[in-house]
Amino acid sequence: xxxxxxxxxxxxxxxxxxxxxxxxxxxxxxxxxxxxxxxxxxxxxxxxxxxxxxxxxxxxxxxxxxxxxxxxxxxxxxxxxxxxxxxxxxxxxxxxxxxxxxxxxxxxxxxxxxxxxxxxxxxxxxxxxxxxxxxxxxxxxxxxxxxxxxxxxxxxxxxxxxxxxxxxxxxxxxxxxxxxxxxxxxxxxxxxxxxxxxxxxxxxxxxxxxxxxxxxxxxxxxxxxxxxxxxxxxxxxxxxxxxxxxxxxxxxxxxxxxxxxxxxxxxxxxxxxxxxxxxxxxxxxxxxxxxxxxxxxxxxxxxxxxxxxxxxxxxxxxxxxxxxxxxxxxxxxxxxxxxxxxxxxxxxxxxxxxxxxxxxxxxxxxxxxxxxxxxxxxxxxxxxxxxxxxxxxxxxxxxxxxxxxx
Numbered sequence: 001x002x003x004x005x006x007x008x009x010x011x012x013x014x015x016x017x018x019x020x021x022x023x024x025x026x027x028x029x030x031x032x033x034x035x036x037x038x039x040x041x042x043x044x045x046x047x048x049x050x051x052x053x054x055x056x057x058x059x060x061x062x063x064x065x066x067x068x069x070x071x072x073x074x075x076x077x078x079x080x081x082x083x084x085x086x087x088x089x090x091x092x093x094x095x096x097x098x099x100x101x102x103x104x105x106x107x108x109x110x111x112x113x114x115x116x117x118x119x120x121x122x123x124x125x126x127x128x129x130x131x132x133x134x135x136x137x138x139x140x141x142x143x144x145x146x147x148x149x150x151x152x153x154x155x156x157x158x159x160x161x162x163x164x165x166x167x168x169x170x171x172x173x174x175x176x177x178x179x180x181x182x183x184x185x186x187x188x189x190x191x192x193x194x195x196x197x198x199x200x201x202x203x204x205x206x207x208x209x210x211x212x213x214x215x216x217x218x219x220x221x222x223x224x225x226x227x228x229x230x231x232x233x234x235x236x237x238x239x240x241x242x243x244x245x246x247x248x249x250x251x252x253x254x255x256x257x258x259x260x261x262x263x264x265x266x267x268x269x270x271x272x273x274x275x276x277x278x279x280x281x282x283x284x285x286x287x288x289x290x291x292x293x294x295x296x297x298x299x300x301x302x303x304x305x306x307x308x309x310x311x312x313x314x315x316x317x318x319x320x321x322x323x324x325x326x327x328x329x330x331x332x333x334x335x336x337x338x339x340x341x342x343x344x345x346x347x348x349x350x351x352x353x354x355x356x357x358x359x360x361x362x363x364x365x366x367x368x369x370x371x372x373x374x375x376x377x378x379x380x381x382x383x384x385x386x387x388x389x390x391x392x393x394x395x396x397x398x399x400x401x402x403x404x405x406x
Contacts, residue, residue: 241276
């Protein structure tokens with residue numbers, strides 16, 4: 001089926017024309033067709049292309065240098081619109097690009113317009129840097145060019161040919177899961193791995209498919225994005241830890257405002273558990289504790305350490321969670337394990353603080369809409385008994401759901 005559609009070759013052809021023409025030829029040489037899209041902002045493509053956004057957007061609108069930022073913004077917006085249209089019309093089965101800093105920004109921004117599962121390859125001179133913003137929540141494959149992309153030579157030619165081979169292989173995927181099952185999104189992170197593993201096993205025994213997301217900032221947002229696209233029948237939000245790290249600029253922060261907020265147009269049952277809300281995970285060890293945390297309870301983990309939230313921080317998180325959940329209470333339940341919320345939080349553990357947990361519960365009850373059911377369970381979050389309870393609660397919510405997906 002992929003052979004009947006094309007690979008979109010997207011790039012700044014005004015400065016990287018030779019390299020993208022090489023990519024196009026290497027892909028077509030493997031038997032796939034291509035659609036070429038010039039997103040350069042300086043001049044038209046030096047060779048015939050299917051779509052030249054310089055001519056269609058930049059030149060026509062008069063958005064030319066020195067307003068380079070406006071030109072880039074214009075081609076990104078038009079590129080996203082074009083790539084969505086090509087995908088909707090079943091004209092493309094993958095996308096590939098190559099570039100430096102600007103080319104990577106433009107290429108990956110346009111790739112964000114495509115859904116999960118459509119192969120996306122970015123050959124980049126900056127792939128060895130922090131690519132969090134470029135990749136975000138998407139399944140973009142970053143390939144380091146190693147050498148700069150300035151003409152086709154023995155190194156760049158080899159890299160680009162391998163990239164062409166990679167996109168060729170990626171669109172040939174043949175795996176299909178056996179049978180259709182209701183899908184549940186499960187958030188998790190390291191300190192509650194035992195809970196996540198046991199819940200996954202339990203739900204799978206009930207006949208559900210469980211898709212786990214590492215609640216590391218990007219993971220939680222990816223889950224929310226896929227839920228909005230209709231991938232899930234239910235959400236078991238075991239690891240709400242991202243709220244704490246976002247507050248404290250921790251390792252798993254960087255979430256967007258959509259995290260834990262209602263999904264427009266969909267009523268998806270969501271079971272919320274305060275997994276990891278006892279602490280913020282920060283990058284320091286016992287050998288370099290920041291002065292402001294020296295009086296805190298600390299759990300030393302690896303190159304990261306977990307700091308117990310103060311009462312003030314705990315109140316803030318409880319209020320923030322309440323405000324998010326209050327926006328739509330129809331499919332929400334909260335389940336609280338009263339004996340601890342992570343492996344570091346439990347009787348005899350470094351972050352055990354019953355007073356902080358009491359403060360969380362008090363604040364939650366004061367601010368949460370009374371229509372949201374709060375259930376307290378006399379278990380630690382990593383207890384097998386809690387996993388069974390959480391799984392059964394999620395199952396009950398799905399069975400009672402009137403959602404067309406359920």
